[in-house]
Amino acid sequence: MDLNTVWFILITVLFIGYFFLEGFDYGVGMLLPFIAKDDTERRMIINTIGPHWDGNEVWLLTAGGALFAAFPEWYATLFSGFYLPLFLMLVGLIVRAVAFEYRSKEDSLKWRYNWDRMIFLGSFLTALLWGVAIANIMRGTPIDATKTYTGGFFNLLNPYGLIGGVTFVVLFLFHGAVFLSLKIGGEFQKRIVETAQKLWLPSVIMAVIFILYTYFDVDIFSAKGLSAFVPPLLAAVSLVLSGFYLKSNKAGISFILTSLTVVFITVAVFFTLYPNVMISSTSPEYNLTIYNASASQYTLGVMTWVAGILVPFILVYQAWSYIVFKKRLTKDSELEY
């Protein structure tokens, strides 16, 4: 396997980590204003991800940095091309990050609920826009011979892109609700499980529509043949099963299954793309690939050493952080945020 492929896989892994971890963070953020009865319940919800959201978000930062280091042309084309969506996402991420830290630092309910709206908005915008972006990357966008995106903002808001966006939102809502049912105890947990159960069917429907639409709108058979079916099929199966386990009150297994759904969808996306990284709808000749968009072999080599040494440590201490705060939160728990 050449270094370009290694780094394509590593980028995939970083996005898997990002969507898996921030997926439930965004779901929790979107659910926040709707499932809590009072401020204490809101605080319980925020505190389930309180110690983790910042560390989870680093997966996005690292994905961005790794893209820049390993595939500078991909980074440049994607980030300058999807300029306004990225700006909106950044606004969302900024207000959300500040809101977590600031919302409980004043006693006024108005202050707190306004920041909660920011948490909702930031989580929603980011989830939606990633769906839109991912769908458009798979579908292909106008890119010229100089690897420059020429499509403008509204070109991204096509039906397939929007379905991708809604799918991400619904999926993360469900993933987040299942996460909460694992992290919150007492009477509140029952209501959360009910919410999660209600979210299951919509997320199955959206996922199926998105997967089917992909087969009609995106040309993946020619390159990948039947193997292209495998990851989305696994995603669909895990998603369906997660609903059954939720019903029989096995939130742990259900959460593993929603996590697998996110993992398989991300794998499906990157597997569909490979060896392209940005598809040009203008001409296949202008596609960005893991070869014409990559850094030099020397840089890829250096970065492989760096990632090989550091990633195991990161996985260990991040996993440890979840073990430290594994206890379910109840009304009587100490709430920091």
Next chain:
Amino acid sequence: MDVLAISRWQFAIVTVYHFFFVPITLGMSISIAIMETIYVKTGNENYRKMAKFWGKLFLINFAIGVATGIVQEFQFGMNWSEYSRFMGDIFGAPLAIEALLAFYMESTFIGIWIFGWNKFSPKGHAALAWLVALGSNLSAIWILTANSFMQEPVGYALANGRAEMVDFFALIANHHLWYQFPHVFFSGITQAGFFIMGISAWHMLKKTKNIEPFKISMRFGAKAGLIGIIFVVFIGHFQGQHLTAHQPMKMAAAEALWETENPASMSLFAIPDQANLKNSFNITLPNILSFLNYNKFKGEVKGINNVQKEYEKKYGPGDYIPNVLGSYWTFRIMVGVGFLMLLIAFIVYMKTRKENFECKPFNLKIIFYSIFLPTIGISTGWIFTEIARQPWIVFGLMKTEQGISKAVSVGEALTTLIGFTVLYAILIVFTVQLWKKYAKKDMDEDYEPINPSEA
């Protein structure tokens, strides 16, 4: 305005704004780790109170620092995509390493630190604080590795129509980095010192009930401030000498020195006239600039017009002179503020050495208002180092105008410039509101002793 001008304004605004908070994070994370360590070693409860009190203020800062930091990493691709294509092979690596090595550590352990006060022993919790401080300050090394490449490119070769990395270790060994990093690191320590001194002074002024931990803080801040600023000034001096050798145009602009002089005189107050390539007004001290550069009263210092001619020969026709008025005055403000801080930190340190010191209200007010000095010095320092490098985005390799994104229209760029500026303006209001609220608290307020059941 064209996309270039808008992109430059946006970069300046979001970066300077982000860097209001970064030095506080760098210095306060270390200060808090030290406070927790002293508590572990001595058992003096005041230090635990201090760690909690300053920790709250630190977190208000940290949140907005992290939030505005994401923009930093994305904006190279968004607004400077041609730069990213040309330099990405070198520039991307330190950014990715910063995330892998520093951001994960900082962000994961700060979460555990915030929520872990009652889950860990004081020793364990202090260790977490040190990991946060280590992560924060490691991130500074890597982002400055990237910036140092822009100031003084090393370890690269031009190949395949771009700059490619050929020696990773040359990037890390870049001499520019090892002047710049300690300069930034100690300005963070200085920042923390003045932050702690300023707020402690306010409490002494208002005669807060439990004044003892604030007095300890005042002494702590004075020490940090004094140590920090001594190193900042000391390193800054040698950094200037290094820049004169490697980026002569930058330092000539800093001194508004238009013609080469030997011995060179230092300007005290100049009004540069860029159109006519001279100063319309200048007061100078003879020989001093040579002394600053070579530690003796002789020696040639190159002037702007002479370097311009040299660069025309080397890089072809073009205007290689940065904005001299801006370079000259930002440099002067930085240096002036630096020496002012040295004076203040020294006096406060001398005054607070005794266990039970007192301060006059007038002096306390001065200390309080000095809280803004580090920010002024650091911001002007960064503005200086970036504008005086112009017209280059990477010195000698790529001009700023070549780096902008082709995919971004004027309308789009303007939308984000206005969007970020308005958003950042709103956020600073809330940040200051919370800072004020939490800075005014008595350290006994909200304080929980270690085992509430036993207390």
